[in-house]
Amino acid sequence: MKWVQSAPGDFYGPPPSRRSGHSAVKVGRSFVLVFGGLVEKKFLNDLTVYDIDNKVWFQPKCTGSGIGGHVGPSERAFHVAVSIDCHMFIFGGRSGRKRLGDFWMLDTDIWQWSELTGYGYLPSARDFAAGASLGNGKLVLYGGWDGSKWLSDVYVLDTVSLEWSQLAVTGASPPSRCGHTVTMVEKRLLVFGGRGGGGQIMGDLWALKGLFDEEKETLAWTQLKLPGQVPTPRCGHTVTAGGTQLLIFGGHGTGGWLTRYDIYYNDCIILDRASAQWKRLTLSSQSPPPRAYHSMTRVGARFLLIGGYDGKSTYGDLWWLVSEDDKIAKRAFPSHQNHIDVAPPSNKKLTELSTHQTKVVEQAELTPLAELRRRLGLSTVAISSMTSDVEEGEEQIDSELIALGLELVSKEKKGGHEDLSLLVKTVREHWSQCDVNSICLRELGPLFRDYQRFVAALHKIDWLESTVLQSNGSILGMPLHHFYHLQNASQLRMDEISNLLAEYKQLLQLSLGLEP
Numbered sequence: 001m002k003w004v005q006s007a008p009g010d011f012y013g014p015p016p017s018r019r020s021g022h023s024a025v026k027v028g029r030s031f032v033l034v035f036g037g038l039v040e041k042k043f044l045n046d047l048t049v050y051d052i053d054n055k056v057w058f059q060p061k062c063t064g065s066g067i068g069g070h071v072g073p074s075e076r077a078f079h080v081a082v083s084i085d086c087h088m089f090i091f092g093g094r095s096g097r098k099r100l101g102d103f104w105m106l107d108t109d110i111w112q113w114s115e116l117t118g119y120g121y122l123p124s125a126r127d128f129a130a131g132a133s134l135g136n137g138k139l140v141l142y143g144g145w146d147g148s149k150w151l152s153d154v155y156v157l158d159t160v161s162l163e164w165s166q167l168a169v170t171g172a173s174p175p176s177r178c179g180h181t182v183t184m185v186e187k188r189l190l191v192f193g194g195r196g197g198g199g200q201i202m203g204d205l206w207a208l209k210g211l212f213d214e215e216k217e218t219l220a221w222t223q224l225k226l227p228g229q230v231p232t233p234r235c236g237h238t239v240t241a242g243g244t245q246l247l248i249f250g251g252h253g254t255g256g257w258l259t260r261y262d263i264y265y266n267d268c269i270i271l272d273r274a275s276a277q278w279k280r281l282t283l284s285s286q287s288p289p290p291r292a293y294h295s296m297t298r299v300g301a302r303f304l305l306i307g308g309y310d311g312k313s314t315y316g317d318l319w320w321l322v323s324e325d326d327k328i329a330k331r332a333f334p335s336h337q338n339h340i341d342v343a344p345p346s347n348k349k350l351t352e353l354s355t356h357q358t359k360v361v362e363q364a365e366l367t368p369l370a371e372l373r374r375r376l377g378l379s380t381v382a383i384s385s386m387t388s389d390v391e392e393g394e395e396q397i398d399s400e401l402i403a404l405g406l407e408l409v410s411k412e413k414k415g416g417h418e419d420l421s422l423l424v425k426t427v428r429e430h431w432s433q434c435d436v437n438s439i440c441l442r443e444l445g446p447l448f449r450d451y452q453r454f455v456a457a458l459h460k461i462d463w464l465e466s467t468v469l470q471s472n473g474s475i476l477g478m479p480l481h482h483f484y485h486l487q488n489a490s491q492l493r494m495d496e497i498s499n500l501l502a503e504y505k506q507l508l509q510l511s512l513g514l515e516p
Contacts, residue, residue, distance in 0.1 A: 002284045061483070062106070091131065093127050099125040169220065172223070250290065253265065405424060454507040
């Protein structure tokens with residue numbers, strides 16, 4: 001395995017700003033959601049999403065519950081975040097000196113927040129707790145710090161009925177703690193590390209059984225003492241599952257509470273479930289600077305490290321942990337810096353930006369576009385794809401867009417029925433001049449897909465890493481991709497169509513202004 005720092009070509013759009021104490025959870029196979037955190041005593045409540053398939057970072061425009069005019073949870077760090085199906089659940093955390101006990105759910109299908117604090121008997125307010133999905137529509141929460149004592153209680157939430165239940169576990173149990181991790185492995189909840197009574201840093205490993213009714217097992221804790229290269233005691237670390245192994249990275253050890261005298265780690269320790277022993281991961285490169293309260297997420301065959309804190313500085317760097325045969329494994333390793341942040345956008349002028357070259361593709365006889373032309377009685381011709389693909393190599397300009405162009409050309413009694421670039425230009429001129437009230441519902445599909453093509457084109461030609469793109473994800477002050485994350489036009493609300501059209505016109509105007 002090898003550590004590789006992220007580079008501009010790894011993804012598009014502005015990644016999360018520097019932070020620690022945030023959460024990063026993978027929802028389904030499509031998204032990694034980064035929420036909240038802390039930087040220089042400022043607590044955050046922003047949501048930045050990584051679209052895995054399109055390799056794009058974006059900030060979705062969410063709707064739903066909120067406080068003080070802001071949609072979603074208030075600013076916080078050191079909270080619990082768990083994903084189940086298309087939902088992310090947020091509980092507790094800390095904001096300033098206040099421990100929080102509110103409970104939230106985000107539906108990533110429609111990007112809508114719902115506050116669920118009023119449902120059932122919730123756990124007490126706390127920070128530095130840990131939670132995990134049980135895999136049966138339930139999540140489990142363990143431990144934390146309520147401001148006066150360390151906790152060792154276990155709660156389970158049924159996400160269907162929204163009922164919380166505190167589990168009564170008899171027998172020996174782990175010492176109360178916070179800053180630990182919990183991971184579900186083969187119907188066992190594994191708890192590792194954390195900080196306990198008196199500030200003691202722990203390195204013990206416990207397993208809780210009996211969480212599943214169908215197993216008919218008695219709830220009971222068991223301390224696991226495994227052989228091998230046992231990790232040093234720590235808290236603020238991460239544990240990430242990868243196949244039959246659990247990867248432990250970072251954290252901090254003895255010393256004060258998040259002071260510069262703590263010992264911070266950047267080692268990788270593997271818990272191999274097959275051999276039931278600890279192993280130190282062999283790395284062929286230097287590791288990122290030591291840190292705690294970062295996030296580590298599995299993305300395909302890679303692990304993505306975001307942010308963290310080393311007792312002095314908050315990090316904004318992103319790192320990949322990859323196998324030796326990964327295509328980015330040969331990337332040069334940068335020198336360590338005391339403070340590493342994402343490089344600011346380069347200071348390019350709009351006039352220096354190159355446009356995407358037009359792709360000329362010979363039309364295949366079995367493509368949807370060929371079938372459309374056949375039905376219209378038109379001959380097969382070469383088509384010009386004006387950056388129409390969201391992912392390189394995918395299908396070209398969609399048939400609905402061409403059909404709309406043919407309809408508009410016929411109405412205006414223009415020639416050029418076989419010139420696809422003219423048909424596309426005609427449609428775009430139509431949309432640039434009309435208002436929201438003149439947009440037909442059947443136009444929404446091709447309009448939305450063309451909007452996505454423009455955003456993807458901006459990403460591909462590096463526009464979104466120039467000074468055109470500000471830190472709030474806007475071009476020249478105009479938000480540009482609030483709707484890029486939607487899967488199709490059917491997910492648009494009626495009151496969002498005007499905003500979509502406005503963003504589309506801005507994109508179109510910008511692209512026309514940059515043409516040679």
